[in-house]
Amino acid sequence: MKKKTLASTVLSIIIVTVVILAAGIRCALRPESKDFIQFSSTVTVTDTGIEHELEPIHFEPIGKKVTFDVEIDGPDGIDTEVIIHVGSPDSASIVKEKITGTGDGSAKIHVTDAEGKDLYMQFIPENSGSLAPSSYSLQFKLKGTSDELKFHSGPMMIAALLLVFGIYVIVTTNRSESKYDERQLAARGKAAMNALIIVMMCCFTYGCLSMSVENFPISMYEVGIGSVIVGSTAFAIMCDVNDAFFGLSERRAKFIALSWVMGILALFGAGMTFLGLGRFNEITGTGLVVGICFLLLAIELTVKSSIEKKEATDEES
Amino acid sequence: MKNLRLKAARAALDMSQQDLADKVGVSRQTINAIEKGDYNPTIKLCLAICRALGKTLDELFWEE
Numbered sequence: 143m144k145k146k147t148l149a150s151t152v153l154s155i156i157i158v159t160v161v162i163l164a165a166g167i168r169c170a171l172r173p174e175s176k177d178f179i180q181f182s183s184t185v186t187v188t189d190t191g192i193e194h195e196l197e198p199i200h201f202e203p204i205g206k207k208v209t210f211d212v213e214i215d216g217p218d219g220i221d222t223e224v225i226i227h228v229g230s231p232d233s234a235s236i237v238k239e240k241i242t243g244t245g246d247g248s249a250k251i252h253v254t255d256a257e258g259k260d261l262y263m264q265f266i267p268e269n270s271g272s273l274a275p276s277s278y279s280l281q282f283k284l285k286g287t288s289d290e291l292k293f294h295s296g297p298m299m300i301a302a303l304l305l306v307f308g309i310y311v312i313v314t315t316n317r318s319e320s321k322y323d324e325r326q327l328a329a330r331g332k333a334a335m336n337a338l339i340i341v342m343m344c345c346f347t348y349g350c351l352s353m354s355v356e357n358f359p360i361s362m363y364e365v366g367i368g369s370v371i372v373g374s375t376a377f378a379i380m381c382d383v384n385d386a387f388f389g390l391s392e393r394r395a396k397f398i399a400l401s402w403v404m405g406i407l408a409l410f411g412a413g414m415t416f417l418g419l420g421r422f423n424e425i426t427g428t429g430l431v432v433g434i435c436f437l438l439l440a441i442e443l444t445v446k447s448s449i450e451k452k453e454a455t456d457e458e459s
Numbered sequence: 460m461k462n463l464r465l466k467a468a469r470a471a472l473d474m475s476q477q478d479l480a481d482k483v484g485v486s487r488q489t490i491n492a493i494e495k496g497d498y499n500p501t502i503k504l505c506l507a508i509c510r511a512l513g514k515t516l517d518e519l520f521w522e523e
Contacts, residue, residue, distance in 0.1 A: 323484065323486055323489050323504075324489075324500070324501055325486075325488075325489045325498050325500075326489070385488035385492075390484070390486055450488075454476075454477070454487065457475065457476050457491065
């Protein structure tokens with residue numbers, strides 16, 4: 143292996159290792175989140191106030207900062223005060239938050255110095271004045287999230303597998319002899335540069351639009367996959383226009399057939415869910431982009447193939 | 460500028476573009492591009508073509 147090839151192989155391996163490990167560690171270290179607590183309670187509205195049997199809920203947080211997500215579902219006329227005590231339910235409260243219009247109320251409650259302390263969460267329902275005396279049911283949903291990070295091995299295992307696969311691909315790609323001649327390599331280099339610009343422009347356009355439009359309808363995932371697919375298709379088409387897509391010993395017909403099949407399958411597959419086969423009810427953005435790109439590539443390859451055949455025949459005659 | 464001398468030398472040996480391409484290890488389109496003057500080959504490829512056709516660099520690639 144030449145020195146320059148070896149250097150680019152090592153550099154690629156280092157970059158892939160850093161990127162995959164960083165992503166893996168970021169996913170593996172996540173805040174420890176307690177399970178949801180969900181319960182319901184009946185409150186009775188009387189002429190003098192509200193009678194309830196809501197007991198304080200005890201928490202023993204792991205980290206220093208804790209965030210409670212509280213959701214209360216009940217009649218609109220009931221406001222609920224959420225109070226957090228430290229040490230015992232009778233001690234002075236450290237946080238008070240009022241959830242008004244309980245109909246579909248929610249609140250985020252932050253406790254900043256919770257480490258090693260017993261926290262008690264108390265709910266006090268109040269009649270805002272609009273409810274007639276009767277019994278009403280309240281549904282409570284609680285979720286506590288601490289800032290302490292916990293190591294999850296699952297994402298690291300996936301990252302390790304991807305890393306091994308990535309290194310294998312880099313090493314085998316760089317070790318094999320080039321199947322393209324010098325003109326094709328130059329054309330492929332130019333096409334790769336243009337494809338990179340296209341991918342960057344896709345991402346840049348998404349960044350600008352998503353910042354300026356509220357609730358932008360396209361997700362980051364769709365943009366990532368879509369940009370790569372559009373860039374790859376542009377690369378393939380630019381290469382083929384310059385007779386640099388197929389190597390010296392590659393079969394064109396097999397690839398053209400595969401592109402047609404992939405394009406048609408992706409377009410149909412875009413509208414089918416796993417369980418709802420046969421129903422073209424939902425076209426996903428990514429599937430649509432993949433389908434259109436493969437079809438464009440298939441059309442270009444077919445046209446170029448017929449031109450190529452004509453040129454070869456003319457040259458022989 | 461078209462390289463008619465290359466085309467003539469190839470035709471004299473009754474070789475097709477594909478035959479010459481196979482002999483020097485490039486694609487047929489590359490030979491076609493050189494003959495049409497669309498591509499300037501490297502000296503390495505020029506030498507390979509000269510060897511394949513039994514000609515010198517001057518005979519095939521030198522412009523008077």
